[in-house]
Amino acid sequence: MSGLETLLSPVILFFVLGAAAAFARSDLAIPEAIAKGMSLYLMAAIGLKGGVEVSASGFTVDMLAAALAGIVLSFLLPLPAFFALTRFGRLDPVNAGAVAAHYGSVSVVTFVTGVEVLGAGGMPPAGYMVAVLALMETPSIIVGLMLARRGRKGDTQPTRDLLHETLLNGSVVLLIGSFLIGLIAGKKGFAPIAPVFDAGFRGVLCLFLLDMGLIAARRLREARALTARLASLAVLLPVVNGVVGVLLGAFVGLDAGSAAALGILAASASYIAVPAAMRLALPEADPGLYLAMSLAVTFPFNITAGIPLYTLLAVKVAT
Amino acid sequence: MSGLETLLSPVILFFVLGAAAAFARSDLAIPEAIAKGMSLYLMAAIGLKGGVEVSASGFTVDMLAAALAGIVLSFLLPLPAFFALTRFGRLDPVNAGAVAAHYGSVSVVTFVTGVEVLGAGGMPPAGYMVAVLALMETPSIIVGLMLARRGRKGDTQPTRDLLHETLLNGSVVLLIGSFLIGLIAGKKGFAPIAPVFDAGFRGVLCLFLLDMGLIAARRLREARALTARLASLAVLLPVVNGVVGVLLGAFVGLDAGSAAALGILAASASYIAVPAAMRLALPEADPGLYLAMSLAVTFPFNITAGIPLYTLLAVKVAT
Amino acid sequence: MSGLETLLSPVILFFVLGAAAAFARSDLAIPEAIAKGMSLYLMAAIGLKGGVEVSASGFTVDMLAAALAGIVLSFLLPLPAFFALTRFGRLDPVNAGAVAAHYGSVSVVTFVTGVEVLGAGGMPPAGYMVAVLALMETPSIIVGLMLARRGRKGDTQPTRDLLHETLLNGSVVLLIGSFLIGLIAGKKGFAPIAPVFDAGFRGVLCLFLLDMGLIAARRLREARALTARLASLAVLLPVVNGVVGVLLGAFVGLDAGSAAALGILAASASYIAVPAAMRLALPEADPGLYLAMSLAVTFPFNITAGIPLYTLLAVKVAT
Amino acid sequence: MTHTVPRRRIEVLVDAPLVRRVVAAAATAGVTGYTLLPTLGGAGERGSWSDDQISGAEAKVIFLTVASEPKAEALIEALTPLLESHGLILLTSVVDVVRGGKF
Amino acid sequence: MTHTVPRRRIEVLVDAPLVRRVVAAAATAGVTGYTLLPTLGGAGERGSWSDDQISGAEAKVIFLTVASEPKAEALIEALTPLLESHGLILLTSVVDVVRGGKF
Amino acid sequence: MTHTVPRRRIEVLVDAPLVRRVVAAAATAGVTGYTLLPTLGGAGERGSWSDDQISGAEAKVIFLTVASEPKAEALIEALTPLLESHGLILLTSVVDVVRGGKF
């Protein structure tokens, strides 16, 4: 599947439709409950499918390598991001730490869209990448907070609360839980629920991306805090992180599809688990800022340009 | 499929079940968010399917003829309706204009139900009828407002706002957008999302019509503003408009299925795009009135009696 | 399918995942509208499928026997329950009557899960058991209220209101309505909507049970009114009722699958129709109490341990 | 300056299945205008609740009405017997309204 | 003790499609802070409504704002002409706020 | 005539993830009864927001409680340090309640 074909697949076109509708100020809107329901469905489905695949392939060294690579990325990627955000982006440490945490973490829908695109292109990533996705959600939150705290008025941090909130964030629990269910159920156990979780997957993804297009574009339109410098960082950070992810994936020996998926994970920025954690742990940080960067700039960039880019690189460098 | 068979198909029976439950004052209710979600799904699905069909059949002269016929109907049908509503229905011009706009416009679910019935009867309308549906949504709003204004206290109308609201109404944008996506994706691109948008279609329509039955019957029960005269107009107008639509369709050379679909469009009355526009442009008009007529009388009439009627006529007059 | 296999099927595992997430205080949550939507879907689907099956099998003597057995159970089971709740459970008559009504009535999702398990084990219950389910929802409400009233401050009961509320409760109407639609439509009419109501069934049940796990465990955690005595009754009552149900089913000549289903119905406790009726008719009764017993103890017990138990017994005693 | 007149605002927190009882009581007191507002959850003497329930039995709704002093009196009078048994919470305060004739 | 200052609380019940008219009117009056609250249904002279509608035309929203006395005056003034034609309901009352400078 | 007593009504607009902080602060102040109300959107100094977000990070909730004067004082005292950093809005007013002992 060529880059153009990817861009013209219904999944991406629905995202474009949503963005166009929001820019044109149409009143098209998907009820919040429906959007949340679709988001939960996508996580359960991707978790299940990953687990079923691993139950077939068994545990491998690759899997361990990918998991370690993912965790390392989530811990380290916030550091250069923080540096760039404070120096070039001119953010104070609190906001820079909050934003950096987003870029070290991952976006489930970016990953899911990437898996779709990679699958359509004949290079599906390994099933265990779903576990890597889940593992990458939280480490960056800790790093981001440590960075932010250096600039904080030092009030006592309820760390236990935060760790709890982060590790047991709904999306993490659902992803890992579904992965385990898929692992236990295997192909045979999955068959009766496949009509919902497999056949229905792409159609629901279309409708969900329609909503993401609406949300991203509305947010971009109303983003006051987004300076030109920050907007360019919201494109630069995913590119750099994505390239680092693909290279690391190739280096630890992943196949091209999985290396591309690791790049997509590295490039993606969280918009569910991390914002919720930041609202709790860094209430002074501006949600309008970090959501504008991750949701309104980085997400659309990754969906339309980033995924093909990291895929291309993975084809070049990975075996 | 005979008329009785149509009436006994699950799609229609779920509508009857909803209406019966509401009349019996059961507390059965479908959450608003779910109903809205299903409504958006149906629009996306019908748009996609229309686009995919046109991508296969290519653009034809028929298509242009149907589009023109639809636009002309939407512009002209409000005029006799307005006349009947003021004279026979004894409405003031403001309310008459608002109601007339509803009858010139269209109901997506009436159309969708009609397509189901026509398809089951072996005479599916052409795919481009979805585009005609989208084109017919808005012209009548302009005519209805012009009629209503003659009776208004002449405050300054924010026309730009209104045109915007009308042309970029969510349902119009979603219908046209999905149609274009279907057109671009074609049969091949549609295949992976077909389990959701094709196989799931009739089942969702059942549940949606269950809700429409509940809503229509509740509204009828509580409609204070609905006089006997207005109720009879709410049956008479669709019959006349439907017959005009079928005849015009046959006249411009549409096949029987498409002519029947044009009749169904002409007969149907809007309950999404137009009420929203009227609330904005004619806040003095009574929403209890126009929703009672379009949703509580005309919609059930069309679903149960109108569709078979226009179909029968189309079989007679169109080739 | 062995007991362990049942416990490891995705349907049950999702329930366990939900309960685990809630016990760990994860913020995982399914929007209320989605949960309600799924609940309505499950009722419509089970009703339709039952009706379609009966349309194929025709009306039989078994059916009448099962219906009578169900009605008798719903009328009589509250009596020993009330006795146990007041004596051993130390509840006042008002609360005991309210709880007893729950145990005489039925839980749709317990039934649905049972049907899944029985089907997977090669002993699907007869289609008419859906009608039995609907018939068993309400009689116990009347009995429970009569028991409760003996302890009431005798204010005038709006009995008409209550009977209406109970008989036309949304879930009863939807179940019976869908059953009738399935009966009318038959296999042929059901085919076009089967992708939604048949193929989609188990997947939706998974997501719904995920939510039930969350709700049951949260409720258990916060249940103040639940004494050790009441908690043990919430396990004892389903076991006794379930055994009685299976035996009665075998006695009136039902096949093993249907007898097991009757046991499951008898064992299950309502958490939709009865709580709503009790809130209206016995506002002094504590909803925290009866929901904790039925939803937080009995439901999980039946899903994980009860269903296999009653099934085993049915295999032993029924032909 | 727009003319406003004082009226009484009454808010009643009530379980969803019991709303129509309150509406009926209001009608007896001559109060026919009201608005219902949703809630998400809460806590009180009888423990905490939240609305993400399959069973709607614990969902609560706020019945809000603005009424003239005599009608407000009558409504409070009519609801007082239900407060304890139905577990209602009733708040009243003074508001100024435009178009006083409506209320 | 925390220092509070009195401000005016204004609530406007308005049809969902007309909310932006009210927001615009508020902006003209210098009121830029507000919160929108959902409703479920209600009843009044023009009959009863409830929000489980496919057509959002009858859904209503509460526009809530807290403002200083002069801004509140200006807002009420700006909204009064819409009250009758748009079927709005407007309530005002006094509240005490912390951080008075915000309002 | 039904007997009512004056109490203090406190409303706090707070981000959904921070609700439990407010609930905890209330518990410290001895306030254990409260009700949570949903919101749809709004605007203020930090721009506008609306709740149709995938990320719940910007959803806001209204924490409503009715309390006696001393408890209300204690609650306001407890919340004041959070107002600025957590971006809360706090309103208080007087209400009359039936069953005053409850609050």
Ligand SMILES: Nc1ncnc2c1ncn2[C@@H]1O[C@H](COP(=O)(O)O)[C@@H](O)[C@H]1O
């Ligand atoms: N007295 C009242 N108290 C509270 N809400 C009211 C009152 N009167 C009317 N409303 C609300 O305002 C809407 C329109 O009122 P009306 O114009 O009288 O039909 C009603 O449907 C109610 O939601």
Ligand SMILES: Nc1ncnc2c1ncn2[C@@H]1O[C@H](COP(=O)(O)O)[C@@H](O)[C@H]1O
């Ligand atoms: N004057 C006001 N009246 C009502 N709500 C307000 C007001 N000012 C701010 N808000 C709400 O508080 C939120 C945060 O305000 P701010 O910190 O000013 O951005 C806004 O988004 C509104 O929802």
Ligand SMILES: Nc1ncnc2c1ncn2[C@@H]1O[C@H](COP(=O)(O)O)[C@@H](O)[C@H]1O
């Ligand atoms: N002081 C209060 N302020 C606001 N809401 C309250 C208060 N006390 C109780 N409530 C609400 O009323 C419900 C029933 O209260 P209770 O009967 O005390 O359990 C609670 O769950 C809360 O939603």
Ligand code: NA
């Ligand atoms: Na990342």
Ligand code: NA
């Ligand atoms: Na029409």
Ligand code: NA
């Ligand atoms: Na039972």
